[in-house]
Amino acid sequence: AQSVTQLGSHVSVSEGALVLLRCNYSSSVPPYLFWYVQYPNQGLQLLLKYTSAATLVKGINGFEAEFKKSETSFHLTKPSAHMSDAAEYFCAVSDRASNFGNEKLTFGTGTRLTIIP
Amino acid sequence: EAQVTQNPRYLITVTGKKLTVTCSQNMNHEYMSWYRQDPGLGLRQIYYSMNVEVTDKGDVPEGYKVSRKEKRNFPLILESPSPNQTSLYFCASSLPRTGSPLHFGNGTRLTVT
Numbered sequence: 001a002q003s004v005t006q007l008g009s010h011v012s013v014s015e016g017a018l019v020l021l022r023c024n025y026s027s028s029v030p031p032y033l034f035w036y037v038q039y040p041n042q043g044l045q046l047l048l049k050y051t052s053a054a055t056l057v058k059g060i061n062g063f064e065a066e067f068k069k070s071e072t073s074f075h076l077t078k079p080s081a082h083m084s085d086a087a088e089y090f091c092a093v094s095d096r097a098s099n100f101g102n103e104k105l106t107f108g109t110g111t112r113l114t115i116i117p
Numbered sequence: 118e119a120q121v122t123q124n125p126r127y128l129i130t131v132t133g134k135k136l137t138v139t140c141s142q143n144m145n146h147e148y149m150s151w152y153r154q155d156p157g158l159g160l161r162q163i164y165y166s167m168n169v170e171v172t173d174k175g176d177v178p179e180g181y182k183v184s185r186k187e188k189r190n191f192p193l194i195l196e197s198p199s200p201n202q203t204s205l206y207f208c209a210s211s212l213p214r215t216g217s218p219l220h221f222g223n224g225t226r227l228t229v230t
Contacts, residue, residue, distance in 0.1 A: 009157070032216050043121070043207055043221030044160075051216035090159060094216075103148070103167065105219070109159040 002027045004093045006108035014116045019063075019078040021111050023091030026072065033074040034092040034105075035065055044090060050074060061085070086115045119144045123208050123222035130198055131230055138193045138225045140208030146220070147213040149191040150175070151183065153204040154224075160207065166191055167213065198229040 007022040025031060032051050036044040048059025055067040061084075065076045074091060091108040121142045130136055142149065150165035152175075162175030166185040180202055182194040191210075195202060205226050209219040 034218070036219075041223070043209075043223045044219070045221065046218035049216055049218060103150070103165050103173070105162070107152075107160040109157060 002093050004091050004108040006091050006111050008111055010112050012114040013081045016080050019081045021076040021089050023074045024072055025093045032094045035076050036090045038088045081115050083115050088112045121220050121222040123225050127226050129228045133197050136195050140191045141189050142210040146210035149210045151193050152207045155204050200229050203229050
């Protein structure tokens with residue numbers, strides 16, 4: 001069964017600093033990979049996704065992630081943190097062998113990002 | 118506006134009292150799913166539905182029921198809630214296409230005493 005690991009349940013960065021949130025997956029076949037963001041008292045919304053095209057994926061709000069097959073990683077980055085980026089971030093992986101992916105979507109345990117003024 | 122609507126947002130109940138959390142989407146999505154979110158555990162799938170009258174168990178289905186009689190609605194039923202079902206619940210929907218993003222509701226915070 002596939003799994004996803006997010007290193008660091010809490011990450012704090014200063015405003016303007018680089019944001020790096022780590023995600024590693026376990027899958028023998030490159031899966032579909034997603035990053036979702038959850039703002040307080042809201043549901044999750046999609047930040048970006050990797051399906052099979054370019055390995056560097058750009059998302060909303062200046063975030064991007066790079067798929068590295070050799071490292072089985074899909075880390076999320078943003079060059080300059082903004083106060084509005086404070087939220088919880090979830091990495092998710094789905095199996096290409098499933099019907100279309102979402103019924104076998106596995107979420108990581110989340111990383112709470114705090115921005116220090 | 119495209120959205121997934123869950124009701125209620127907050128619910129406090131007592132052990133054993135049947136309850137239903139409703140979920141409705143207006144995007145004509147075939148796929149719908151329920152998750153529970155617990156601290157340190159992330160989101161875990163309870164049940165999902167590929168289409169009307171087609172449902173299947175997720176990773177943590179014990180103590181829950183679902184039904185999919187209409188495409189837009191996917192209620193979650195707790196016939197005899199217990200305190201270990203205290204959690205934050207999310208409904209989500211998507212198109213039945215590879216890599217389609219999930220659209221989430223705003224969540225239902227359930228407390229069972």
